[in-house]
Amino acid sequence: TLAVQNAVPPQQIGVATSMTTFFRSMGSTVGVAIVGSLFATTLSEQMATRLARATEALPPQLVQGFSRKQGAGAGEEGGATGMRFDAEAQKQKARDGLEGARRLALKALDGEPLAVLAVKSSPLADDALKAALENGGPVAQARARGDETWLRLQQAAQDANQWTALLESNELPPVVKRAALDVSPSELKNGAGPALALRPVKAVIDAETERLGAMALELARSKVEQRFNQEQPKVLAAIDAVALAIKESFTEAISLVYRLAAVLAVLAFLLTLKIPQLALRGRQPMPTPSE
Numbered sequence: 001t002l003a004v005q006n007a008v009p010p011q012q013i014g015v016a017t018s019m020t021t022f023f024r025s026m027g028s029t030v031g032v033a034i035v036g037s038l039f040a041t042t043l044s045e046q047m048a049t050r051l052a053r054a055t056e057a058l059p060p061q062l063v064q065g066f067s068r069k070q071g072a073g074a075g076e077e078g079g080a081t082g083m084r085f086d087a088e089a090q091k092q093k094a095r096d097g098l099e100g101a102r103r104l105a106l107k108a109l110d111g112e113p114l115a116v117l118a119v120k121s122s123p124l125a126d127d128a129l130k131a132a133l134e135n136g137g138p139v140a141q142a143r144a145r146g147d148e149t150w151l152r153l154q155q156a157a158q159d160a161n162q163w164t165a166l167l168e169s170n171e172l173p174p175v176v177k178r179a180a181l182d183v184s185p186s187e188l189k190n191g192a193g194p195a196l197a198l199r200p201v202k203a204v205i206d207a208e209t210e211r212l213g214a215m216a217l218e219l220a221r222s223k224v225e226q227r228f229n230q231e232q233p234k235v236l237a238a239i240d241a242v243a244l245a246i247k248e249s250f251t252e253a254i255s256l257v258y259r260l261a262a263v264l265a266v267l268a269f270l271l272t273l274k275i276p277q278l279a280l281r282g283r284q285p286m287p288t289p290s291e
Helices: 002-007 010-054 060-067 070-076 087-109 113-121 127-132 138-156 160-168 174-181 199-273
Strands: none
Touching (some): 113 127
């Protein structure tokens, strides 16, 4: 301001001072707008790239949840949201959510209708779990196979040739086949009929069905436990990667702003070297009343 006032006649000092203030304010406004736009664009691009890399191993539904938290990450560096991406809090929420999903899956395998409906409608449930829940779950599927075996035996018992062919085939489970081999064709034709002769076979089928159902249920439950044990470390690691990606994105955007400010400062300094040097005017004597 003093240099500008020294460069103009005394009669124009007021005009020069007001113009200096105006252009300084205008420059500040335009500069803040440009730098702010550059900061926002760089931050958005960096976040999109780094978050995609950090969450590439997660299902798309979880990635969308992280994307919605980008605004919270902006608040971490003093954004307008007043929020911050707290990695530890997010990891605790993830643990609670995974534990709830695990319990829901186990309830669905036990045959609870609401749990089955929730798991089947969930986009995060894998195809293997949904397949295990078809037709009532593993136990119901085993019972259906047992009923099918029993029906096949009853039909074959009506004809000796069919009975012999069934026993010679591999359609029956081994334990059922051994029980059926103890039934001779003559026993199927006696007065009591096939019902009495096949009663021991039916007991074997029922026992085998319960055993296979329990095994299928235990296998399905172990797969659920195994999958959740595998997925939890991935989710927690992804949350740490997201927090790091947000910080790195802010660091890159802020660094760009500082680099731009340094370049402008150097240019301004070089520009001042071209300005001619003028000696400061001395204080003008005050006119006397007689003058």
